[in-house]
Amino acid sequence: MRYEDEAAADGAANRAEDGAANGNTGGSGVVRIGSMSGGAVAAGYGARAVDMSGHGPAPATSAQAELLDAVRTLREQLALLVPSEETAGVAGELARVEEEIAGTGRADAGRLSRLRELLGTGAGAVSGLAAAVAVTQAIAQVLA
Incomplete structure (x- = not known):
């Protein structure tokens, strides 16, 4: 909802609070956020707020995102191999x-160049994994 003046918004918010205090959970309400840093907000029936503010930034580019996915897949596949100096x-x-x-x-x-070199040797079990090629x-x- 958008209110043109603050008085109207305050009045609607008070009516919504009064309704909730009287057991009325349905109807309209108001959510106003001037600015927010971190945290999460949800409004409406069944809404769910998920705070992702502490999880770092998203990958800078789609190429970085694809690399991250490939790295995670290879890490999962590495766990299936017999531990060795190479896998470590x-x-x-x-x-x-x-x-x-x-x-x-x-x-x-x-770091990426070093990893590419490790994966590019082609001599070990790791280089045989499809995920290594993807990385x-x-x-x-x-x-x-």
Whole structure:
């Protein structure tokens, strides 16, 4: 609802509060937010507020978002392999890339180059995973 003057808005808000105090939960109401930083607001029957303010920024570009998805998939697949120095090294770099993107919206180019090099050796079990190819391709898009 939009009110042209504050007096009308205040009157409607008071009527809505009076109705709720008398057990009337239906009808119209007013929600006014001048500005808000963090937190969440929901209004209306069945509304649900979800506060995402503490979860860092969204990936800076669609390429970073695709990279984040590919990294998460590869991390899941790595857990299925027999632990080794190779899997530990790749898992560590993947964790750092995921943390950077989740925390800042983008991953460092140097870190991505190191990860691409680890995945590009082609000698180990990790390079045989389809998700490793997807991560390598996503890195190429981000660095392009």
